[in-house]
Amino acid sequence: MSNKIQVTVTPESLITTAGEAVETIATLHNVGQTIDQFTVSIEGLDANWYTLPVSSVALFPNDKDNLKIILCPPKTAETKAGSYPFHIRVASQADTKETATVDLNLEIQALPEIELSISPQRIVGRRGVYQILVRNPGDREARLKLETSDDQGILRYHLQPELLTVPGKGQAQSTLEVSLGWMAFFGGDKEFNFQVLATLSEAEESKTVDGQLVRIPLYRILTQIRLSRMQSIKGQLIRLPWYRAIRQIRLPHIPLPWLEKPPVINTFRAATDDKIEFKLSWSVKRSKAVKLNDEVVDRQGEIVLQPNAMTRYILTASNKYGNSSETVELQPWLVPKAKTSERIGVSLSATELQLQAGGMPEVVTVQLRNLGEIVDKFLVKVEGIDDSWYSRSASSIALMPETTEQVQISFQPPKKRGVKERKYPFAITVSSQSNPTGQLEVLPLVEYKLKVAPYRISSRRKAKFRVNLANTGMSDTKVYLEATDLDEGLRFKFKEDEAVVAAWETIEIPMVARPKRGSTVGERKRYDVVITATTGDGNTQTVNCEFHHRPLMASWRPIWRLIRAIIVLGIIATAAYYILKLGGGWRVLYSSPQTWVDQLVRTIEGWFFR
CATH class of the missing domain: 2.60.40.10 (Immunoglobulins)
Structure with missing residues (x-):
């Protein structure tokens, strides 16, 4: 003590x-x-x-x-x-x-552990609605994202909601609708397996659960349609022809009340990680005209702003049934302007710094001098940047008159979401209102993660992959995508092979792989695909996936066998026709077989004994 x-x-x-x-x-x-x-x-x-x-x-x-x-x-x-x-x-x-x-x-x-289940696990039909249940047995709240995939890539999904927040000792539920693509409607009974992936926001680990949709033939669906073909006429039940029964089908009237409603602003919000750069995004439906501060914009969009003062933005949507508007205020982090004082003098050893986020710190020396006539205490503060970006050797200094002291300030911007490549103005404020200003610049850092989903696809014609690019660096990065396979038997097409990924953002780029030949006839083959992502400065990453090609037929041999069988049958049919004609025709054979045989024998003898 x-x-x-x-x-x-x-x-x-x-x-x-x-x-x-x-x-x-x-x-x-x-x-x-x-x-x-x-x-x-x-x-x-x-x-x-x-x-x-x-x-x-x-x-x-x-x-x-x-x-x-x-x-x-x-x-x-x-x-x-x-x-x-x-x-x-x-x-x-x-x-x-x-x-x-x-x-x-x-x-x-410990990070939250979740339990994932699906109900029902198996549905027979062309469309199925499943319930995804997530349980959190721990005490902490868990935030997670749900994703779906299948090996063949022919199922369609509608998941609502995709983002879940599960309280401790609680559970949350999401509804998944799975349906078949139009090509999958043709064929007999078949099982389609799919997977639901739940990824925690705090961790890269994920949990999966499998589901199944069983296709039934289209003719079985049509045979289940029953039309009322009985009608009462004068007290008697009369059976109607099928074409009259179809004419009696009346589709229900579908009202469209939404056509008479005013526009709705789904979202209008501003997001920022550092109170310097703001991302303003909006989404509007049922609108004929959308304006942002009297400037016409699209119904859905986003812009990046760096306001110098508190700014108000008004989004207005209108149609012939009414108007809707919402307001968002942007309050940036303001840096005080430099001022002088008669009681204290302040100077900086450096006013411009260039640092790597998460790298080595740089120290700036603040020189303080008491210009007054009494002993005084002065508080030293750094304004304009977050507290986690710097540390001070002292937060306050006591000075005798006409004495000088130094405070060391170590700047080290962290490597985390929100820190980007740009200049960050700051000010060092002393309680005497002397504010020497400076500027800290975060140097570029290119860092990203490359993923692909699904890992394996089995198909006859093509495979659709989703390439995921997550920029974990401080700079907006331009990434060039390229795909190859060891056998050089595939053609690849990206929706965009050159993509700009903003700092701390994630994008998804579709990629289609098609076999160069043999999509109808050929042997089953597995292609090992390598996707390469390269940045402008040569930073390269690769990720692997598989395409299992299943042609319609293994070879041309069954086709040639069928052609030979058709030719043989044609020859036999032609010979039978002429033999039947030599005996007098089908009518003679049908009415008097013996007469037909005698005429056939006479005709053949006439060829040899003339």
Whole structure:
């Protein structure tokens, strides 16, 4: 227990998961009789797990200061779920024996485990409606995304909703409608297997569940149609012809009340990760004209904005039945303008920085000078960027008149969603209102992930794959796509083989693979496909998938056999026709077989005995 410093922390028990940040506030109180500088440190945790805003604080007697401590255990295999005790130590620089310690506990919870089921698992028909049930046996809320796929790629899906939030000890449900493509309507009984994939937003692991849709022949569906072919006429039941029964079918009247409704704005929102760049997106239906601040726009779209001040955007949709409008306000992070003061002088060692996100930090020295005539304390703040981007050697400095002191500020922008390649203005503000401004520039970083779904497709004519590109870097990236197979037996076509992926965004590009020959006749063959994605600076990634080609026939041999059989049957039929004609024809054979035989014998003898 120290007689010069008191430390309190709120909260003392912290709960988080790997990769997620949690904050606690430490309050320092100088209960001594003199001005002192106190050093703050954390013991018991790896230095990569936490961020201290300052390493020391200057306090007048009976003065207090708050420090926000950010803890973020990295999402690696070494970070295990469990309890991690640690403590905050505060020591006086004037008297190193004066220390105060507060014990804390960090609990890292395991990522949520989900249970996935489908009901019913098997449906017979051309269309099926399934219920996807997700259970969360854990205590934490789980957010996940549902996806569907099948090996042959001929099923059509409608999943609502695709994004689910499952509370702890609770469950959530989604409705999946599966139907056959038009080509799949032709044929007999066949089973089509599909898969539902649930991926947690916090983890790359996923759970799957299988379902099945069984096709029945089209003629069996038609035979189930029953028409009422009996009609009462003057008290008697009369059986109607089939064509009159069909004429009595009356389709129900389908009202269209939505044609007489005003437009609806489905979504109109602004999203931002750094309060500098905003993405404004909207979606409108039943509208003839859509305007954004008096500018005509499409019914669905998005724009990227960097406002310099609070800006209001109004989306107006109209048709002949009415109008609808919504308003969104953008409030960017404003940087104070530079000002001077007669009581303190401030200067920066550097006003422009170039850093890699997640790379090595760069230190800027802030030179402070007390121009006043009394001892004073000055608070040092950084405005315009997030607290997790920097750390200070001291948040406050006590200066005698005409004395100078330095504060070291270490800038290190994190590598996370929302951090992009651009310039980030900031300002260093001292309590005397002297605001030297600077600018921090995050350097480009190209990093992306390449995936393909489904992994395996079995088809006769073509295979449709979905190439997924996720940009996890800071820069908008142009990616070139190319596909090859080892046997060079396929032709590939991307919907777009050159795609621009915005920072921290994910896009999906369809790809179609067709065999160069043998789509009707040939042997069954497996093609190993390699999809290559290359950026402008040569960063290349590959992903593999399979195409199992199933031609209609294995070879031409059955066709030639059929042709030979037709020729033989034709010869036999021709010979039978002429023999029948030589005996007098079919009527003679039918009425008097003996007469037909005698005439046939006489005709043949006449050829040889003339």
